Amino acid sequence: MAAEPAPDVLDAFEAAKGFMPVKEGLALYAAAAEAAALGLPLMEIGTYCGRSTLLLADAARAAGVSVITVDHHRGSEEQQPGWDYHDPDTVDPQVGRMDTLPTFRRTLHRAGLEDHVIAVVGRSPQVAALWNTPLAFVFIDGGHTDEHAVADYEGWAPHVAEGGLLVIHDVFPDPVDEWTGQAPYRIYLRALDSGAFTEISATDSLRVLRRTGAVV
Numbered sequence: 041m042a043a044e045p046a047p048d049v050l051d052a053f054e055a056a057k058g059f060m061p062v063k064e065g066l067a068l069y070a071a072a073a074e075a076a077a078l079g080l081p082l083m084e085i086g087t088y089c090g091r092s093t094l095l096l097a098d099a100a101r102a103a104g105v106s107v108i109t110v111d112h113h114r115g116s117e118e119q120q121p122g123w124d125y126h127d128p129d130t131v132d133p134q135v136g137r138m139d140t141l142p143t144f145r146r147t148l149h150r151a152g153l154e155d156h157v158i159a160v161v162g163r164s165p166q167v168a169a170l171w172n173t174p175l176a177f178v179f180i181d182g183g184h185t186d187e188h189a190v191a192d193y194e195g196w197a198p199h200v201a202e203g204g205l206l207v208i209h210d211v212f213p214d215p216v217d218e219w220t221g222q223a224p225y226r227i228y229l230r231a232l233d234s235g236a237f238t239e240i241s242a243t244d245s246l247r248v249l250r251r252t253g254a255v256v
């Protein structure tokens with residue numbers, strides 16, 4: 041049986057604000073737990089309020105590695121005021137813009153998982169440009185435009201260590217299922233086409249690929 045999160049973490053996950061259904065979350069946790077055994081850090085692109093981060097943190101804690109989670113915390117296009125995925129509680133009234141960092145910090149603190157997570161506040165491509173450490177696991181769950189998804193793939197996929205996992209969320213092969221576009225699906229196809237990754241599982245819109253080739 042695949043590894044499962046600690047019961048208190050699962051409760052915190054189910055209570056947390058965010059965009060990760062339970063079934064996909066369990067698949068995400070199982071992949072993170074498996075990859076963490078490589079003894080290298082786990083990377084998440086797209087923190088939002090920390091819902092998925094909780095699961096990665098639990099897997100990292102068990103393996104004695106860290107999670108790095110990257111987000112500018114100003115929200116994706118479809119999360120802005122007036123759009124379908126907007127939550128007014130995420131707006132900082134003093135600034136008049138979204139700021140999901142405070143909620144993220146509360147989520148992690150309440151679950152007792154702060155010590156296992158390094159939060160990076162910034163734009164994914166800017167952080168990727170400075171990154172130079174092999175990763176056991178990269179979870180791409182950031183912006184859904186082609187510009188963002190392509191930059192996430194190009195910036196982070198090369199850092200997945202041989203035998204490590206690349207996980208992509210919101211992969212919708214059928215355009216009728218699409219709610220924020222098919223950019224994640226296109227980077228998933230690109231990863232497979234590159235010859236560097238092999239698919240190992242699919243759970244609804246979550247795809248888990250293993251790095252099996254040298255050149256991304």
Ligand code: SAH
Nearest residue numbers: 058059086088092111112115163164182183
């Ligand atoms: N993993 C979260 C959901 C992430 S939503 C969960 O489980 O609930 C997508 C997030 O990506 C948003 O918080 C948004 O601010 C962030 N994001 C979008 N484009 C980004 C970019 N280019 N750099 C950093 N963060 C980005």
Ligand code: MG
Nearest residue numbers: 059181209210
């Ligand atoms: Mg998502």
